[in-house]
Amino acid sequence: MKRYLIQRFAYAVITLFIIVTATFLLMQLLPGTPYSNAEKLTESQRAILDAKYGLDKPVAIQYITYIGNLIQGDLGYSFQYQGRTVMSMIGDRIGPSALIGLQGLVFGTIIGLVLGIISALRHNTAVDYVSVTIAVLGMSIPSFVFAALLQYFIGVKLGWLPVALWENYQSTILPSLALSVTVIATVARFIRSEMLEVLGQDYVTTARAKGLNESGVIWKHVIRNALIPVVTMLGPLAVSIMTGTLVIEKIFGVPGLGEQFTLSILVLDYSVIMGITLLYSALFIFVVFVVDVLYGLLDPRIDLKGGSKA
Amino acid sequence: MDNHILEVNNLHVSFKTRNGEVPAVRGVNFSLKKGETLAIVGESGFGKSVTAKSIMQLLPKQNTIIPEGEILYEGKDLLKFSKKEIQNVRGSDISMVFQDPMTSLNPTMKIGKQIMEGLSRHMSLTKKQARERAKEMLELVGIPNTEARLDAYPHQFSGGMRQRVVIAIALACNPKVLIADEPTTALDVTIQAQILRLMRGLQEKMDTAIVLITHDLGVVANMADRVAVMYAGEVVEQGTLDEIFYSPQHPYTLGLLRSMPNLDAPRTEPLIPIPGSPPDPASLGTGCPFAARCPYTMKVCHDHNPDYTAVSGTQAVRCWLQDERTPEEHVPEVIRKGRQTSEIAADQAAIDAAGGVPV
Structure with a gap:
C-alpha cells in the first residue's frame, strides 16, 4: 500500500508539472497584454510595468521563476487586482462554488440513484420509460435552460426563493438545483444500466436459488455490485461541479470560482489563470486517486498492495 | 407412485x-x-x-x-x-x-x-x-x-x-x-x-x-441411474442408463450415441454426426420435431407428433417406429435388436423383483 501511495504521488507531481508547463506556454500564445489600458500606455510606462511584473524577461526565465515560486507554494499576485495574491482570491471564491456544487452533487446523486434503481427494477415498464425520458432530457437540455426555468417558476411566479444574488442560504438552493439536473441524469442512466447488467448475472440467480427474498437479493447482491462503477464516474463529476460552472454562477450571480476563471482569461490575468488551472488539475488528480482507493475497498478483486498495476 | x-x-x-x-x-x-x-x-x-x-x-x-x-x-x-x-x-x-x-x-x-x-x-x-x-x-x-x-x-x-x-x-x-x-x-x-x-x-x-x-x-x-433425452423441448426417450445406452429406441438417441467418439475404434473411422441442424423452436410444425433429420422417417412423421410408447416398465419412447401399425421391415435392425434386449432386461428385472431365481 505504501509503495502504491508513493508511486501515485510521484505520478501526480509529474502530471501537474506537465499541466503547468502546457498552460504556461499556451498562455504565451494568447494575444494582448494583461494591462487594461494597454493602448494608452507609453513605451516607457509599459517597460516599467513589464519590469515590475517580470514580463520583460525571456519566456524561459519567466517560466523558471514561476516554477521556483510554485515549489515554495507561492502562486503570485493578480495582475488585475492591486496587491491581491492569487491564493487569497481563490480562497474568497471557492466557498460559494464548493457549497452549491456539493449540494447539487449530493442531491443529484441521491435522486439519480433512486430514479435509476427503480427504473432498472421496473425495466420496460411505464416507470422505466418515464425515468429514462427524464434522464435523457436532463442530459440533452443545457443547464442554463433549467436555470432560467427555475428562476422563472420558483423565483418569479411562486416567489419562494430569490431569483439571483448571493445573500443568504436561500440563494444557494436554486443554483444547486440547476446544477443537480446533470448529476441526476448522469447518475440515473449509469446506475440503471449497471443494475440491469448485474441483474442478469449468474450470481443473482444463485442468490435467488438460495431462497433469499427479492429485497435481500437486490440489496445484498445487486446494488452493491452496481454501485462500484458509479463511484468511478462520480469522482470526476464531483470535481467539475464543485469547482464552479461559469454559466450557472453567472445566471444566479454566485461569486464563485468559475466566474473568476472566465474573467481572468478575458483580461489575461496570467497568474490567476495559472492558479485556478493548477487547482482544478490538482483536485482532479486527487479525486481520481480517492476513487481508486475507494474502488480497492469496494471491490475485493482490486488489490492496491500489489502496486504495479493501478 | x-x-x-x-x-x-x-x-x-x-x-x-x-x-x-x-x-x-x-x-x-x-x-x-x-x-x-x-x-x-x-x-x-x-x-x-x-x-x-x-x-x-x-x-x-x-x-x-x-x-x-x-x-x-x-x-x-x-x-x-x-x-x-x-x-x-x-x-x-x-x-x-x-x-x-x-x-x-x-x-x-x-x-x-x-x-x-x-x-x-x-x-x-x-x-x-x-x-x-x-x-x-x-x-x-x-x-x-x-x-x-x-x-x-x-x-x-x-x-x-x-x-x-x-x-x-x-x-x-x-x-x-x-x-x-x-x-x-x-x-x-x-x-x-x-x-x-x-x-x-x-x-x-x-x-x-x-x-x-x-x-x-x-x-x-x-x-x-435414469436418463431422459430431450429434443426440441420434448422428452423423446426415457429409460434406465442401460436401456438408453444399450438399447436406444429413438433415432435421436441412437444418433447421439453414434456421434460419441469411441476410443477403441481405429482413428481413421470418422464420427457419425446427426445430419441437418436442430429446428427453430419458433417454427415447429405439428409433426415429430426430429422428422427432418431422421433417417427412418415415414409419411406420418411429418404431420403428426407421436405419443409415448412404453417399451419396458422403465423405458418409454416418442416415435412412430414403435407404433404397431408400422411395418416390421421398416423398423431398422438396431432398434429391433434393442427392443429384444430391452425385453430381456425387463424380464430379468421382473425376475429380480420377484426375489431372483437361482441359476
Missing part, C-alpha cells in the same frame, strides 16, 4: 418474444425418486436448462409463460405456490448448481457469507452456528484450510474450487433434490471427474436426488 419426490407432468414453458410466443419446453414428463440421479441430455437450446429453472421458478417473470403442466414436489404443485412459499423451497428443499462457477458466485462477497446466507434464511441458526456449518460444508466439499477460506473472495479460488463452493452452498441446507445444470461443462476434464466424484459421494452421504442436466454422454454414463 408414492416414492417420487419430484414429478414433472406435461410441462410447457414458452417465452414471449417480439415475434410472438416461442415454446421452449413442450410437454415434458419425468419423475425422480429419492436418492436417484436422473440425467437430462440433449443438444443446446432444447429446453434442458429451461426445464430445470422452471422447477425452481427462476425464469424471468415478465417474459415466461407456463401455460400447462405441473411440477409436483412431495405431491404439491410448485407452480401453484406463492412467491413466499417458493422462496422457502428454494435452497432448502430443492437446490441448484449452475454451469459456470466463474460467474455464479458474487465477486464482492466473502465465500463464507455466501454459504451462510442460505443457512440463516432456512435454518434458525445463530451467526456462530451458521459459520460452523459453513465451515463443515467447505470441509465436506474438500476445500482445505476452511477457517481462512471462509473469509476469502471468489476470485481467490480456481474454477474447480469455486464449483465446490457452489456445491457447498447448494447442499448446505440438506436439500432433497439437487438440480445440477451442466455442473462440469465449464471445467477442464480432470476437474470434471473430481467434481462428479464429489457429487456422487455427497449424494450417497446425504441421500439427495439429483437432476443432472448435461450434453455430455460421458458424464451421464458416470452419474445417472
